Amino acid sequence: MEAQHHSLSTPSTPNNSSSSSRCAPPPDSDARIVVYFTSLRIVRRTYEDCRAVRMILRSLRVPVDERDLSMDAAFVAELHHLFGGVGELPRVFVGGRYVGGLEEIRQLHEAGELQKTVQGFPKVEPGVCDQCGGYRFVLCDKCNGSHKCFLGHKNGGFRNCSVCNENGLVRCSSCVTVSL
Numbered sequence: 442m443e444a445q446h447h448s449l450s451t452p453s454t455p456n457n458s459s460s461s462s463r464c465a466p467p468p469d470s471d472a473r474i475v476v477y478f479t480s481l482r483i484v485r486r487t488y489e490d491c492r493a494v495r496m497i498l499r500s501l502r503v504p505v506d507e508r509d510l511s512m513d514a515a516f517v518a519e520l521h522h523l524f525g526g527v528g529e530l531p532r533v534f535v536g537g538r539y540v541g542g543l544e545e546i547r548q549l550h551e552a553g554e555l556q557k558t559v560q561g562f563p564k565v566e567p568g569v570c571d572q573c574g575g576y577r578f579v580l581c582d583k584c585n586g587s588h589k590c591f592l593g594h595k596n597g598g599f600r601n602c603s604v605c606n607e608n609g610l611v612r613c614s615s616c617v618t619v620s621l
């Protein structure tokens with residue numbers, strides 16, 4: 442008999458974030474913290490929660506992979522894949538496990554649990570990345586940030602650059618790579 446259901450297609454309940462800790466890990470989320478957030482100020486509370494959660498996570502001095510939804514539509518797609526939608530921001534994964542948003546992180550941090558969880562993670566030196574200035578994205582080399590590549594007149598002139606995202610940005614390699 443065929444399997445009747447696929448566990449991945451089970452919709453997560455957006456109103457109960459603690460129940461979604463079973464969700465699949467996002468890409469490249471081992472031995473680091475991944476935070477999905479927005480740097481846009483459209484909803485003030487969301488913006489401030491995102492800011493606050495990033496401050497807490499940075500204070501841990503372990504790799505924090507900050508995925509700004511307003512910088513790259515690929516991060517929006519990742520959330521759709523993981524949760525079936527963006528839902529509330531921020532969303533934090535620790536070592537590939539979904540933890541929750543600001544409230545969950547704040548509680549774990551105050552209880553000292555967060556520090557314990559990240560103990561095995563590589564340490565990072567505090568300071569601003571000199572390659573991207575802390576933006577975690579750099580302007581694309583290939584198209585100089587225009588997101589258009591000239592192919593020659595025969596091929597119809599311009600085509601979208603395959604290296605960068607829709608904003609002409611690529612992720613900063615020195616922020617993403619974790620050096621021990």
Ligand SMILES: [Zn+2]
Nearest residue numbers: 581584602605
């Ligand atoms: Zn490009």
Ligand SMILES: [Zn+2]
Nearest residue numbers: 570573613616
């Ligand atoms: Zn950088």
